[in-house]
Amino acid sequence: MRRTIARRPEHRVLWVATDGAQAVEFCAAQPPDVVLMDLIMPRFDGVEATRRIMASRNPCAILVVTSSVGANAWRVYEAMGAGALDAVDTPTLGGGPDADANHPLLTKIDQIGRLLEKPVAPRPRVGTPGRDCVVPLVAIGASAGGPTALATVLGKLPAEFGAGIAVIQHVDKAFAAGMAEWLNGQTVLTVRVAAEGDRPRAGEVLLAATNDHMHVLPGGTFGYTPEPAGTPYRPSVDVFFHSVVEHWRGSAIGVLLTGMGRDGAIGLKAMRAKGYHTIAQDAATSAVYGMPKAAAALDAARVILPLGRIADELITLMPDDPDGPDETKPIPAADAALEAARALLRTPAAADVPVMVLLVDDQAIVAEAIRQALAGEDRIDFHYCARSDEAMIAAIQTRPTVILQDLVMPGTDGLTLVRDYRANPVLRDVPIIVLSTKEEPVIKSAAFAAGANDYLVKLPDRIELLARIRYHSRSFVNLLQRDEAYRALRQSQQQLLEANLELRRLTNSDGLTGLANRRYLDEYLSAEWRRGAREGTTLSFLMIDVDNFKLYNDTYGHVAGDEALKRIGSTVEACLGRPGDLAARFGGEEFAVVLPGNSAEGLKQLAEKIRSAIEALQVPHMHSSTGGYVTVSIGGAVVTPMHDVPTTTLIEAADLALYQAKHEGKNRAVIGEGAGAARGL
Numbered sequence: 001m002r003r004t005i006a007r008r009p010e011h012r013v014l015w016v017a018t019d020g021a022q023a024v025e026f027c028a029a030q031p032p033d034v035v036l037m038d039l040i041m042p043r044f045d046g047v048e049a050t051r052r053i054m055a056s057r058n059p060c061a062i063l064v065v066t067s068s069v070g071a072n073a074w075r076v077y078e079a080m081g082a083g084a085l086d087a088v089d090t091p092t093l094g095g096g097p098d099a100d101a102n103h104p105l106l107t108k109i110d111q112i113g114r115l116l117e118k119p120v121a122p123r124p125r126v127g128t129p130g131r132d133c134v135v136p137l138v139a140i141g142a143s144a145g146g147p148t149a150l151a152t153v154l155g156k157l158p159a160e161f162g163a164g165i166a167v168i169q170h171v172d173k174a175f176a177a178g179m180a181e182w183l184n185g186q187t188v189l190t191v192r193v194a195a196e197g198d199r200p201r202a203g204e205v206l207l208a209a210t211n212d213h214m215h216v217l218p219g220g221t222f223g224y225t226p227e228p229a230g231t232p233y234r235p236s237v238d239v240f241f242h243s244v245v246e247h248w249r250g251s252a253i254g255v256l257l258t259g260m261g262r263d264g265a266i267g268l269k270a271m272r273a274k275g276y277h278t279i280a281q282d283a284a285t286s287a288v289y290g291m292p293k294a295a296a297a298l299d300a301a302r303v304i305l306p307l308g309r310i311a312d313e314l315i316t317l318m319p320d321d322p323d324g325p326d327e328t329k330p331i332p333a334a335d336a337a338l339e340a341a342r343a344l345l346r347t348p349a350a351a352d353v354p355v356m357v358l359l360v361d362d363q364a365i366v367a368e369a370i371r372q373a374l375a376g377e378d379r380i381d382f383h384y385c386a387r388s389d390e391a392m393i394a395a396i397q398t399r400p401t402v403i404l405q406d407l408v409m410p411g412t413d414g415l416t417l418v419r420d421y422r423a424n425p426v427l428r429d430v431p432i433i434v435l436s437t438k439e440e441p442v443i444k445s446a447a448f449a450a451g452a453n454d455y456l457v458k459l460p461d462r463i464e465l466l467a468r469i470r471y472h473s474r475s476f477v478n479l480l481q482r483d484e485a486y487r488a489l490r491q492s493q494q495q496l497l498e499a500n501l502e503l504r505r506l507t508n509s510d511g512l513t514g515l516a517n518r519r520y521l522d523e524y525l526s527a528e529w530r531r532g533a534r535e536g537t538t539l540s541f542l543m544i545d546v547d548n549f550k551l552y553n554d555t556y557g558h559v560a561g562d563e564a565l566k567r568i569g570s571t572v573e574a575c576l577g578r579p580g581d582l583a584a585r586f587g588g589e590e591f592a593v594v595l596p597g598n599s600a601e602g603l604k605q606l607a608e609k610i611r612s613a614i615e616a617l618q619v620p621h622m623h624s625s626t627g628g629y630v631t632v633s634i635g636g637a638v639v640t641p642m643h644d645v646p647t648t649t650l651i652e653a654a655d656l657a658l659y660q661a662k663h664e665g666k667n668r669a670v671i672g673e674g675a676g677a678a679r680g681l
Contacts, residue, residue, distance in 0.1 A: 001036065001065065004091040004103050011109065018042075020049035024056070031058040034112050034406065035082065036065045036105075038362055039075045047079045054083030054145070054287050061112045062144075065090050076175065077182050081148030083287040085112055085260060086172055108172075108536065109232060124573060135202045136163040136251040139244050139271075141237030143170040143259025143285025147179060149307055150257070151186035154205060156311035158493045159188040163253070163314075164200025166222070167207045168214060168237045170259065176209035185209070188490070196351035198222045215243035220250070237291070241267025245274050254278040254346060255310060256295045260287040265294035268301060276301045279310055315497055335642075353471040355380045358398050359436065360391045360417065366458060369550045370404065373462045380469070384662040388412040390418055395427050403427075403472040405452075407436040415450045422451035429479060431472035500508055510585040512562055513569030521584035521592055525647050528580075528596045532641035540595040540603045542636045543654040544572065544610065547666040549589040551623045552630065564619050564630055565589065600638045600671060607634045607669035615667065631667035633658060638671070 005011050014032045019024035022569060027035065032601040034439040035053065039046040041378040050062050056453040064079050064087035076087045080532045088108045135425055144151055146169045154165070171179055176193055183191040183205065194206035201222050208214035213235045228239065237256070241264060244252050254271040256264045258281055280292040280301035285308070296302050320679040355487040357380060359370055367384045372384050385394040388411040395403060403421065407414035414434060433454040444455050454468055515523065526539070532539040546552070546568060553561040565585075571593050573583040593610075595603065611634055619630040635658025639650050657672035665668070 001073065001091055001105070004105055005109075008106055008109070018222040020046060022045040022584065023049045024052045027053050027060055028056060030057060031060055033061065034109055035060045035062045037062050037079070039064060039066045039079065046073075047082055050079050050084050051082040059083070059288060061085055061107055063088065063105075064113060077147050077179060080171070081145060081151070081287075083145045083258075085144045087168065087175065088172075099619050107273060135200055136253070136607050136649070137200050137248055138163045138253045138255060139168070139241060140165065140255040141168045141241065141259070141267075141291065142257035142266035143233070143237075143261065143263065143288070143291060145258035146230065147182070148168065148550055149281065149287070149632060150183060152307050153255075153257070153311045153314075154183060154187035154189055156308075156489075156493070157189055157314065158490055158497060159203060160494060160497065161189060161315070162202050162497070164202060165189070165205040166194070166200065166214070166240065167205060168235050168240045168264075169207065170233050170235075170263070173209060173211045179208045180209070193221050196223050200261060208240070210235070213239040215240055216241075216247040218247050220248065233261070237264030238267040240270055244276075245270045252276045253314065255314075256280045256292050256301065256357065257307075257310075258288050259291035260288045262294035263292050264291050265298050265300055268295045269298045272300055274304060279313060280304050282306050314494055316500055337523045355402065355469060356383070356398060356400040357381065357402055357404065357473075358383045358385065358395055358400035359404040360385045360388070360394070360409070361404070361416075362386055362388070362409045363406070366406070366435075372467070374469075375464055385674060387418060388414075391417055392424065392427075395421065395430070396424070399426075401476050403430055403432045404469075405432055405434050406458075407434055407447065408494070415446060418447065418450040418452055429476065431476050433468060433472065510569075513566055513585050515569045515573060515591070516582055516584035518584065518587055521582070521586065521594070522647075524582050524584075525594050525650075528594060529641045529647045529650070530643075532596065533643045536640065537597045538599065538638055539641050539650065540598040540600075540636065540638045541650045541654045542593040542595070542603070542607055542610070542634055543586065543651070543658045544591040544632050544634050545662070546589040546622065547626055547631045547633055547662075548624045552621050555621075555623055567617055567619065568614055568630070568632070571613050572610055574604065575606065575613055598638065603636050603638055603641050604669070604671050606670065610634060611669050613666070626665070626667040633661040633666045634669035635659065635661055638670065 002013060004011060014030055015026050017026050023035065023037070037046045037050060041049070046064065046066075050064075053060055053062065062079075062084040064076055064084050066076070066087065067090050070672050076084075084568055086108055088104050091103050091105055122302050123607065125308070139152065140153070150169065164507045165293070169179065180191050180193050187205070189203055189205050191205040191207060193209035198206055200206065206222065210224050211234050212226050213228075214222055214224055217223045225239075228306075228646050239253055244254070245267075252271065254268045255274055255280070256268050262635060267276050268280070278301050280295040280303075283293065286292055286307045292301070292304070296304055300503035303313065357374065359367055359382070361367055361384075364386065367386070371382050371384070374380050383400065385396070385397045388409045391412075405414050405417060409417075412420075418432055418434065421430065421432060431453040432451065433456055434452045435456055435458045435470040436443060436447075437458060447455055456465070456468065460468075508516060510517040528539055531537070546565070549561070552564065569585060569591060572593065576583055576593065578595075580596045582594040584592050584594070593606075595606070598606070611632055614632050615629060617630070620628065621630045624631065635654045635656065636656060637650055639653065641647075641650075651674045657670040660672075661668050661670040
């Protein structure tokens with residue numbers, strides 16, 4: 001490594017530590033810019049050394065250097081979870097000067113060096129409008145300490161999580177696939193490497209996986225680009241966050257986790273400026289408080305949370321709506337979730353659960369000796385099986401918390417039984433202590449390979465036997481309780497998610513027709529107005545009024561009037577064919593439709609389609625001035641929004657056209673031109 005580092009005159013070796021403890025001491029006394037950390041060392045290994053250095057007053061950038069990154073993949077991810085930035089294979093002696101000069105070690109050191117310098121914000125690219133995206137997007141950026149932080153966040157999300165997730169983790173291309181596989185084991189979500197053209201899907205995590213930058217393309221798909229070339233790290237969190245701002249047309253949440261440097265802070269600020277919800281990890285739970293600290297300094301994060309609460313924020317995120325439904329009223333799903341949480345508090349501790357011991361041994365004298373050793377011990381139940389062919393049935397019926405298995409038995413031998421236990425879904429996690437007559441390393445190795453948890457030479461000392469039985473039993477019960485708590489937590493999270501979705505629906509919906517209510521209509525119209533002004537696209541609006549509706553209520557009653565409004569609302573919504581079109585109840589017997597990007601001709605056709613569809617319902621109206629059925633009059637307008645013009649101009653133009661439709665005899669549609677003149681169909 002010295003020879004390779006010497007190829008860069010600007011690099012200098014400050015000191016060399018021969019073990020993990022010495023590395024921690026040297027970092028405290030003489031902090032370097034970069035630590036090259038081996039994984040396997042005396043006293044304590046590289047993972048523990050990394051953890052202690054990153055928790056000290058002088059945390060340093062750490063690059064794991066090991067003989068084979070691929071062979072030590074799990075140790076590498078553990079080190080990265082403790083705060084290491086990256087990993088690389090150790091240089092070999094036979095490579096020659098050219099190989100030294102081009103070794104990935106130097107490339108990694110250069111990348112970390114640029115990361116420690118003041119970054120240059122990526123220049124936003126000019127974007128083009130994309131089509132509406134189907135699911136919300138959660139964009140997560142992380143660096144040093146990221147794998148463990150990601151496992152914590154993703155591990156708490158339910159399988160039915162309703163958003164797609166994109167992860168930009170500072171990791172080399174060579175390790176991305178392995179990291180995706182590792183994260184798959186930490187969460188019920190699907191984690192995979194993102195490919196060119198992928199589109200976010202609910203419940204799926206896409207991990208950036210090349211040495212280029214992942215970004216959102218117009219239309220909502222993901223791609224990779226080498227530009228901008230001058231960013232300190234690849235893939236860049238800032239580049240991805242900026243692409244979300246430019247091209248993502250759905251709702252989005254930005255999350256910045258632990259990491260060294262400032263990558264992602266500027267992009268998170270841009271996301272917040274656009275109105276997206278943004279989250280940063282707090283200092284106390286960050287392995288390296290660099291990236292989230294920079295975000296906090298820029299006021300880029302709407303909320304700063306401990307790592308353990310970020311997933312809860314993603315699940316339960318709700319808009320602050322004082323005009324929405326009364327949230328103090330009990331919701332069944334929320335009550336069930338609360339009860340599930342209370343049930344966890346009632347779970348007995350492992351020490352309070354009885355120990356169930358099953359001994360499988362053909363020698364009655366051994367069984368009697370162990371029975372006497374356990375006799376009189378509090379909360380230990382002893383069960384004995386003398387036949388190997390009955391062992392599986394006895395274990396399933398007894399449900400032991402620990403199995404004592406003799407190694408040599410008539411019929412089926414002990415190792416085969418151990419494998420059978422491990423293959424059975426009821427018994428696969430039950431601790432197994434193998435009993436043998438001699439201390440034989442080869443036999444020990446075979447027992448552990450078959451799935452045993454422990455090995456004892458019989459007859460063991462009574463105190464040691466009791467200690468091992470209690471230890472393994474307690475670990476098993478803790479595992480069962482953890483799994484049960486995990487299932488209950490998943491269930492409560494899902495119930496809370498459903499409750500939140502119901503609250504959101506109630507907040508945005510009209511109670512009678514089920515269409516969007518006036519509050520949501522105003523919000524949606526304002527958002528589309530801003531988008532139209534930004535992109536130079538048109539925005540259309542229809543105002544629909546039921547003809548002679550007061551006479552209808554006076555004749556048929558208000559209950560019948562409500563039923564008529566429901567049928568009219570459903571018919572209006574059924575006439576819309578594009579995802580971005582919105583039907584809403586404007587108030588009373590009036591309805592409204594917002595249509596982004598529609599033309600005047602298209603608006604005329606849609607208005608006539610709605611008018612004729614409602615007339616075709618043939619809802620009886622004996623006192624209508626337009627015939628024997630319920631009819632509607634429609635006014636519409638098409639404008640190109642401008643930033644300095646209020647949205648009310650569009651509503652006023654449509655209302656003026658509606659007035660003309662009424663004046664001309666009702667049961668017709670009129671589309672206005674601009675904010676003034678109007679002409680009939």
